[in-house]
Amino acid sequence: MDIVRYGIIGIQGVGETHLRLAQKHQKVELTALVDIDSDAVKYQAQELGIRSFTDYRDLLDADLVDAVSIATPHNLHGEIGLACLNAGIHIFVEKPLANTVSAADAMLSAALLSDLKICVGHQYRTYRTPQRMKEIIDSDILGPLHRILWTWLEFRPDSYYKRDPWRTNWRQAGGGVLLNQTSHDLDLICWLAGAPVEVSAQIGKQLHSYLEVEDVACATARFEGGALASFQGSVNQPGAFSLRQLAGDRAMMVIQDVKSLTGDQTDEILLGHYGDALSSLTASIEPISGQPPITWESINTEPSSTDSPTGHELLLHSFVMAILQGGEPYVTGQSARTTVEFINAIVLSALKKRTVELPLDPAEYDELFSKLVNGEMSL
Numbered sequence: 001m002d003i004v005r006y007g008i009i010g011i012q013g014v015g016e017t018h019l020r021l022a023q024k025h026q027k028v029e030l031t032a033l034v035d036i037d038s039d040a041v042k043y044q045a046q047e048l049g050i051r052s053f054t055d056y057r058d059l060l061d062a063d064l065v066d067a068v069s070i071a072t073p074h075n076l077h078g079e080i081g082l083a084c085l086n087a088g089i090h091i092f093v094e095k096p097l098a099n100t101v102s103a104a105d106a107m108l109s110a111a112l113l114s115d116l117k118i119c120v121g122h123q124y125r126t127y128r129t130p131q132r133m134k135e136i137i138d139s140d141i142l143g144p145l146h147r148i149l150w151t152w153l154e155f156r157p158d159s160y161y162k163r164d165p166w167r168t169n170w171r172q173a174g175g176g177v178l179l180n181q182t183s184h185d186l187d188l189i190c191w192l193a194g195a196p197v198e199v200s201a202q203i204g205k206q207l208h209s210y211l212e213v214e215d216v217a218c219a220t221a222r223f224e225g226g227a228l229a230s231f232q233g234s235v236n237q238p239g240a241f242s243l244r245q246l247a248g249d250r251a252m253m254v255i256q257d258v259k260s261l262t263g264d265q266t267d268e269i270l271l272g273h274y275g276d277a278l279s280s281l282t283a284s285i286e287p288i289s290g291q292p293p294i295t296w297e298s299i300n301t302e303p304s305s306t307d308s309p310t311g312h313e314l315l316l317h318s319f320v321m322a323i324l325q326g327g328e329p330y331v332t333g334q335s336a337r338t339t340v341e342f343i344n345a346i347v348l349s350a351l352k353k354r355t356v357e358l359p360l361d362p363a364e365y366d367e368l369f370s371k372l373v374n375g376e377m378s379l
Contacts, residue, residue, distance in 0.1 A: 002324070003029050004324065006066070007031060007033065008032075008033050008068065009035075011041060012037065014312075015072075018071055022069065027320050030048060032065055033050065034052070051064060060084065066089065067090035067319070067320070074096060074180075075172045077096065078097075078104070085110035089116070091111075098340060099340075104333070117322045119318065119332070122183075122336060125191055128301040130191070146249060148246050149245040150229065150243070152185045152232070153240075171373045178217050178233065194223050196221040196342050198222040200221075208236075216234040217231075218233075249277045250277050252272045252294075253269060256268075268298055268299070278292065314330060342358075348360070348365055
């Protein structure tokens, strides 16, 4: 295969980005579009001289694509993704991979069985600041991670939910601020710190009483490396100030003012060095109120080259090249599964009012999720 025949399922919203990038990729031949808006998809397809469909199953029967982007409401990611994989088609799925870890597992099993690629739209991993944070952690400058403090604070008025009613309910959105807005940040935490092994959380509704799903969440988690994390996410707070703080045995990394949802911006990373490992300083400092000295340095995240792709462009390219040359896309389905499991565990902990150990029991979460979808349980 020298070129990938490509389709877009869901051409509005972020689907427009997938469409634009697929059009300009030299190794992609855009062959088909799918959207339930018959007028919009027909018009766009005619402009491009390609086929259009209003049902993805008709696309699968037409043998027109080797790979697709799936940019639909969350509840369709698992259904459409699994159907495509079973039809022998590689998938680039917008986040989240699926609403439940059991649906994610079904997709991963189908991909493994047929040697197909799954890429997931967690594009925040490609941005400059997270990239630099990852480099700092992997270089062991911080030492073993002890503690993480992370907030994501933004504001969503009622008009936001009126425009996209599917975001208001469990059946379609799969969750509120966790799965919808903060899944990118929760994905970054897992990417930086590893998989969570224990979760305790609370979720609720504060300003949007008509929602089925949560508009605020607070969670604590223990990660496989031993780090303890505290996370707060809310759509009820003006996005003026969010915080990321990762403290290790030898140094701590702080971003004091993170503007959410501004894409690949330049942030100042503050790196505080203790001069020695805290595990050693704890035993050597004599005064009972003695404090280790901290030397701060500022690390700018300006790019070394403005030509380096980030975001969906990098993800799509990695997906296409994985299909053509082997290897894996930048964000694999397996790594995105960790994020889905983390979010499912937060919801389960909050509603069951207990600490949840991971790996999560998929059947237990499916039972809970079914009750939420059917209105047998509410926040």
